[in-house]
Amino acid sequence: MGKNIVSLFPEKFRQVITDSIKNDRDKLEEIRVRINRPLELVLNGEFITFDDLHVNEVDGQFILNQLSGFSRYKFEEELKQGYITVTGGHRVGFVGRTVLEKGSIKQIQSISSFNIRIASEKIDVAQPMIRSIVNRDSYHNTLIIGPPQSGKTTLLRDLCRLIGTGWGTMTAKKVGVVDERSEIAGSKNGIPHYQVGKRTDVLDGCPKSEGMMLMIRSMSPDVIVVDEIGSHQDIEAIQETIRSGVRLICTLHSDSYQSVLRSKQLAPLIENNYFNRFVILDRNKKITILNHQGRPAWQNGGVTSELDWGNSFNYRQLSNRI
Known part of the structure; x- marks a missing residue:
């Protein structure tokens, strides 16, 4: 703090x-x-x-x-x-x-x-699960789902850092963060406070729906990252972003994957398979990753995996399961 x-x-x-x-x-x-x-x-x-x-x-x-x-x-x-x-x-x-x-x-x-x-920066918190959202030499379009205080923004921030810096055999990608509420990068005067990646560009304080299009036109990103989608304008911008060939990783307030499937607002995205990965979090920091068919894409024994957000995590045991 x-x-x-x-x-x-x-x-x-x-x-x-x-x-x-x-x-x-x-x-x-x-x-x-x-x-x-x-x-x-x-x-x-x-x-x-x-x-x-x-x-x-x-x-x-x-x-x-x-x-x-x-x-x-x-x-x-x-x-x-x-x-x-x-x-x-x-x-x-x-x-x-x-x-x-x-x-x-x-x-x-x-x-x-x-x-x-209180916002927090937890380096490498996304390392255990990032392999499950890799798509060849890029990343799957990914929706991170969870209730308030489940760690969505903390996870999203570290994903930005890893994707924009590179990790393992994955080279760094050009990441465009549309940070409407200044929470992902924690910018002051446009300069990020948090580590969000060496090749990451931040558009601070801009509405997501306008910012995604601006970012595509001005910075030609490989991956766009946004927090807390939900409005009709957001949904339209997401469709345009993904149709343009840019990968998208974003978060959504929701209590479950089933609630997302029932949402009329999100229907255009779900019914047309705009997202290939769904990352579901809860307040106990459990994580479940599903593919576009709702089947487990990452697991540790069962469907859900424990993600210890405060300590190191041995992710080598998972690498052969992804």
């Missing part, structure tokens, strides 16, 4: 947060702030509350000012969407009283809760 996260808080909170995670920095997942209630930290799935350290409205305003740079006007789009991404790829979500316009959210006012989700 960087200093920029601690600096979001008033002075009285900073030392408490720093002391609480000094031996467990890599385990911090979230910092939750609720007005008139105790500060909460989530470490490795377990939560800690500080009952003697309540957050008041002045504290909440301080955090909001730090996030917006004291300009609510520049913060207008984020206030509408309910989140902002800060340096390092950390996402800050917030809720409160909504202001509606023609039935849609115009912005969120009187913010009552913040959720700071």
